[in-house]
Amino acid sequence: MSVSNTDNKFCAFLRGVNVKGTNMKMAEVCSVFERAGMRDVSSVLASGNILFSSEKKAQELKKVLEKVMSEHFSYEAYLFVKSRQEIETICYEIPFENDSQYHIYGFVGVDGVAKTLMSEFYKSKKVVGEKAQLVGCRFYWKVPRGNTLDSEFGKILGRKNLKSFFTSRNINTFEKVLKRM
Template structure:
């Protein structure tokens, strides 16, 4: 058995509303064990003997059927979530948000390219570390950043999601 975190895309935004207790029940009904959620933004911790590829298929199908929407989620082992947190290249700054992008293979290349081409806001930084793209942006500028618009692209909805680094810290604490 391995510990995993499922990062769901588009939960409790744009009219896709779901209670985390119900999401956890869907995971349990799909055969996952030790299921719990972290925040209401679609972070589900669980245990399973299956690999991440199998889990993605099973859980996306279960979520889609139960909630009647096209579910997209990204599965990471506990050790990978910890590495994402530890490898954040940007120091915590009171005036900034740090984000990590979680997605399909090679998505960091697309993100890095888009970031390089985007007009940058003050104090905006992006960097790839170990195939994970990290982004730091001044508080209050997140949604107005040219780069942030990549998250809303419909062509990428099945390829990535993002989380604030503070969310990763909460997830790691729940694993313990």
């Protein structure tokens, strides 16, 4: 009999779900995760945040889940598996004050991607009030509401050559995920 604890709870953050023609029902995604052996599967919002439990390590889970998602939905799946502790860190280390005029994003991805994102941010033309900051190995971005996709950095984030390296979520989404874990 297995007992669920916080050490084996994860969230898979899927890249590019329900945008640009890659549409999925979260109930179907949860079913794919269950068939792959994940337990306690549920979704948070419709943007590809899947909570689950497993005894496996995050790197192994990433490979297994990308494979089954790619096969089931006939697309090249990218996802990033984070533990409850990692999500807590993302939420607790936000470097920006909450401000209703801005969106604040946290990024999850492969090791080292935060420095790449920071470099790209420095090179990009900024809109007024747009900021980015590294905290440890995490990258955060603050952008005025309505400018996320229109800012030069926002366009850089959508480049196809970067899609396998990271995904981002509004900080509010990370907080909702954490509450459900």
